[in-house]
Amino acid sequence: MSKKPIAKQSNEDAVSNPKTGDLAKNTEDGLGQFLTSNQGLRVNDDQNSLKADERGPTLLEDFLLREKITHFDHERIPERVVHARGVAAHGYFEAYGNASELSRAAFLQPGAVTPVFTRFSTVAGSRGSSDMARDVRGFAVKFYTEEGVYDLVGNNIPVFFIQDAIKFPDFIHAVKPEPHNEIPQAASAHDTFYDFISTNPESTHMLLWAMSDRGLPRSLRMMEGFGIHTFRLVNAAGKSCFVKFHWKPLLGTHSVAWEEAQQISGKDPDFHRRDLWNCIEMGAYPEWELGVQVVEEADERKFDFDILDATKLIPEELVPVVKIGKMVLNRNVDNYFAETEQVAFCLSHMVPGIDFSNDPLLQGRLFSYLDTQLKRLGGPNFHEIPINRSIAPIYNNQRDGHMRQTINKGQTSYGPNRLNDNYPQQAKRSEGGFNSVHERVDGHKIRMRSKSFVDHYSQARLFWNSQSDAEKMHIVKALRFELSHVQKEAVRTRTLVQLAQVDAELVRRVAEGLGAPVPSADGVQLNLAVPADGNAADYQSAPAKANTSSSPALSIAPDSPINAGKASIKTRHIAILATDGADVAAIISLMKTLMDLGAQTAIVATHLGTLHGLGGEELLINGTFQSTASVLYDAVYVAGGEASVAKLKQDADAVRFVNEAFRHCKPIAASGAGIDLLKAAAYPGADDMLSADGVVTSSEAQVGGLAPKFIAAIARHRFWSRELAATPA
Template sequence: MSKSKPTPPPATPTPREAVSNAKLEELDQNREDSHGQFLTTNQGVRINDDHNSLKAGERGPTLLEDFIFREKMTHFDHERIPERIVHARGVAAHGYFEAYDNNASLTRAAFLQPGVKTPVFARFSTVAGSRGSTDLARDTRGFSVKFYTEEGVYDLVGNNMPVFHIQDAAKFPDLVHAVKPEPHNEIPQATAAHDTFWDFISVTPEAMHIIMWLMSDRALPRSLRMMEGFGVHTFRLIDAAGKSRFVKFHWKPLLGVHGVAWEEAQQVSGKDPDFHRRDLWNSIEMGAYPEWELGVQVVEEEDEFKFDFDLLDPTKLIPEDLVPVQPLGKMVLNRNVDNYFAETEQVAFHPGHVVPGIDFSNDPLLQGRLFSYTDTQLKRLGGPNFHEIPINRSLCPMHNGQRDGHMRQAINKGQTSYSPNLLNDNFPKQAKQAEGGFVSHPERIEAHKVRARSKSFVDHYSQARLFWNSQTEVEQMHMVKALRFEIGHVLQESIRSRMLILLSQVSEDLAARVAEGLGLAVPSAEGVQINLNVGADTDPAPYQSGPAKADTGRDSALSMAVTAKANAGKESIKTRHVAILATDGADLEAIADLMKALMDQGAQTAIVATHLGSIKGENGQQMLVNGTFQSTASVLYDAVYVAGGAASVAKLKQDADAVRFVNEAYRHCKPIAASAAGIELLKAAAYPGATDILDAEGVVTSDDAQVGELAKKFMAAMAQHRFWDRELKAMPA
């Protein structure tokens, strides 16, 4: 049977094609091009200032009547379902917080009184990526804790960085739109390395401080358990007499603050994108409970204006060298969730969930978030009863006149749901302050309604310079490489040039080093103004930062490397992961001795060999293998030990993956140890022309098969976490 020839397409559209073309024309009518147009509300009202929310005075609270902000934020909050718009990828755990005995003079909050123990639920997250992205993206991390106090739920909503990108909540939708995958192709995922983000940053100089943090190793934590947390905003603590003090909240991990190399983070994302989740889960399951101290920096109200920055500016921090952190208590996470969706996914944090003794400042970013968080939960969790979901429910009784709504769980009895009433003797009644009633701090405000930003907010570069100057030489090198990577992915040269101008305001050296990697010269900043197009009636000058202070000094708390060295003799090796490289013919007695020494100090060990099952020792004994060079990698461990045994080492030297395992561990500046014949594998893994691996910092060797003394030196090296200075002398990571 012969095949029929294909029928040529008709000269005129078929009826079905005609309908399809008509539909396309209808869709075209809904496509909009904003080029050359005025900015408007959804109702077509032209907007004069889209950069500032309406406030009672330049430093006053945001007003609820700001219909432009409310419309913009409401639309933004409801843009994505069902996952969170930001902080979608998270992991959480239960635990408790126990207050120290020094807090009564600062606050009347019951959970901070001496010895009080409060259940908590903590959630950690990346910000920009979706639920399916990697844990090791270069990103800010969320760090939020829900305290189930006897006075109600208190949520400390924070990040692992103490500052933010913007100064006013009106710009939050713009920030997130810029950092998310670009809308025309939904690329790239979980990274800021693209045009729209850096375009936004290049015309938003107030973001330069957090850009320094994001380009540092702070954006690549080794573990969530080794990550600081910050409340970001300035809050108030109110004592029993009603006296108010300004505070900044800090979480300090007891394991120290540590990061990973960028190359290492990229490899971890491929080897185990759930690295942080798995680490937190496994640590809790094995009883190595993560711990943090909660502390505050306290500023008396009369000292509000004594600094050369504004306490209400969320792009600024208070240097710890100026105001030390006072510890309030300790949090311990000791139980994993039972159901990810019911707990981790459905938990709803809100900076407006406060208890008596804690109150807000007029930080314009915080003021906007107080509206946005409630609005977001209404959409994400189905309605106004999200507070009744078990993970969100207060442990103390709830009584009010709120009724009905989607997914109502409480069964309220009685006739009345209003106040005042006489049918129920006016119950539930209002509580006096002495009865635990929440009373807002009576701050006096006299101001005009304005859309403006305080002139005290306009130094955008001094604290960015402070952060840069506080980093060690190798940390600065990491930041330069990060900026070259990020801005190197920007296609528009004009954006790259604008970023170099902003970087030059932070540090001329920084800008020059980044420019060299981009193949550009640093443009002159003379006469350059970044016009935010704030409206014809608004002078753009207040938004232009003056030059950074010539001498910003340094703050030792801003450098992880400086902090790690200062704590080198204090930090334990608890929960550190050690890979032990060995195969058949290894000295299993020495391995057993080393494993015991490490595990006695709380470290975790794993035998990595050329095959699964068991390896046979020199004397015929056997030891179980935990992984092979094909199933695991050095980036998943904190330190490496190469066991002795001539037959074992000979086989490992012939295995390219084994050689690369040691090579990468050295490249990533990790502690390495080897005994007896194991030293030969280190020599095989050394970079040609590099500093002798055996003489490098953090490399511990012993010709003796006995590992007693070697174990002590190895554990001392592990306590320092990394030896970053290797990068200045050898092949950089």
């Protein structure tokens, strides 16, 4: 007699009787059910990876971590699960030579110049989304060193939303489009994201960063990069120290206004990638300095936060950033798919002289990155794709596999062996062999968060205190926008409770914009990420430290320390508004002055073709008010010439061009009759445009006196003081 077959399961069904195969309906949302593994094992703790002691390394035997991350890594093909929309370029890294005492890595030694490939990306959106979404930006650098490939994988924000990698699938599931309708694309303004934020207090610090101006960079060339995690550097003597990696742009760190970002998404969703491509093509190569914050092993626990906690940063006032080299991107890719899309970054791509820490987010990501590439790029031989190949010779006993390109010769593919004199053989440390830092690990196997990680609000408060008044306004407006798109009132309320732990002014201003009551800072801290058998008190954050301290290095205001000494107009895009009858002599004079300083200029007129000046001169027009917009430029100049200005004043798009540039706090200049267009563009609340910060005018037709003031205004980038004067933006 044959056994009765078990019926095929659907997504809504589960086997309730393994003997008969009878099926029972399960609730679609899991209400009333225990969390289980893929094999039905009831899970006791889904929020902490298994470690050797609470601050120890993550253990490979953590099958729940591996199952959860493996499934997450393989959810989408072939597009990256995160960081799908990217742009990349080739370049080189030149070491300053002052890091040799910290690390024996060959690419950090004096005189070393190393080829690099750098990819920038948004995180949440698909490949077809806009460059200008409010989002974290990926900042990944592949060093092709003589000792092998080293990947420094980071973001433009120095902290992260979570402390343990086992929570990464949960976070990304929450921020991605909601699964029932695949909405919204490349946006965090929805219920599931804020449901996650409001129930995971550890995310509060990163939330403020994402809602700040850092989430809307003006250019990839004008944003910082961070390694996020704490790593180790190891010198030739074997001495180890902890480090945080920083990329500092030589052009300064700048942003755009939120309304401007929304308009750019419609006008040019490729704004960032086009900007990077064009600047490299014209020889204005983007540059960053690599810096490190160094913490000696003896000082590992001297701070009032844990340096292994990825939701925390080390304030630069406590540990200064030491510059150890410079990266220059000087060549665009030849083929987007072959290079930008097929490049594989892995945190586990390491070289001698650099090592890992026990950061539990880092430890899980070491597995995740490699696992992702195995699925996305077809198997274990993704390192043979040209963009991923090491320039160092490869000799190992790995053979075959999907898409194998190397034709290995010889009889042996194992070690040790005698048939081939034991080659390839292991390298001693003195011969350049990689050695992990010797660290004593003595503790219980345990799923537990270190108590030193449980302060979720103090650094969020530090970040808020460090922002300028304009930057604070932007954070408030961003949170109002985001939370106004959250449909569930309970989610909005829980998020406000989290903000109340950070700062009373912050939560009051956000709540007022939502028409919601202001919660007390004594409200429940709503941390649902508590294991079934855990002590809730061990997972609730300590109150934020009652201080008003700030870190000036966290602000990117035009006059902040981060932008000190970087008052350059190099690569800035200047729109020159003019049409037939314009003062061409003044235009040519200003264009030459600006371009000599590295700026880019474009004539924007009422029509394409040729502009005929008041003296009969001719200029080629670059765009019209229908084909371009003020949001694509950094500054605006209105040329003189009564006939030209009269026509511009009659063109609603020309008037709006100036109006929007003023709303977005950009430098504006006008000479002669051009001042009349500024008057026409003034709106209620902006009727004092001519005397506003960043607006430069001259009644003279010549621009000799106007140019220096305009250049100084462009170098400042933005004049956010206009917003503080109650001007909408």
